Amino acid sequence: MLAQIVATAPPAHELHDTERLAAFHLTLPQHLSLIALTTTSVIGPWSQRPGRPRATTHPSHS
Secondary structure (H helix, E strand, C coil), X not given: CHHHHHHHCCCXXXXXXXXXXXXXXXXXXXXXXXXXXXXXXXXXXXXXXXCCCCCCCCHHHC
């Protein structure tokens, strides 16, 4: 289902088109929400996201 939704999503260069985004939002299943993150909101790889406990390095791998 997500692949189909992604395939019908507006292209990134049209994200400023609020009418198109509103129409796309109406096509989403009730349990999905449309959100937008600014580039400053995305920090590095998901595995290094803030709040994630840091794994301790095993001594044999250091």
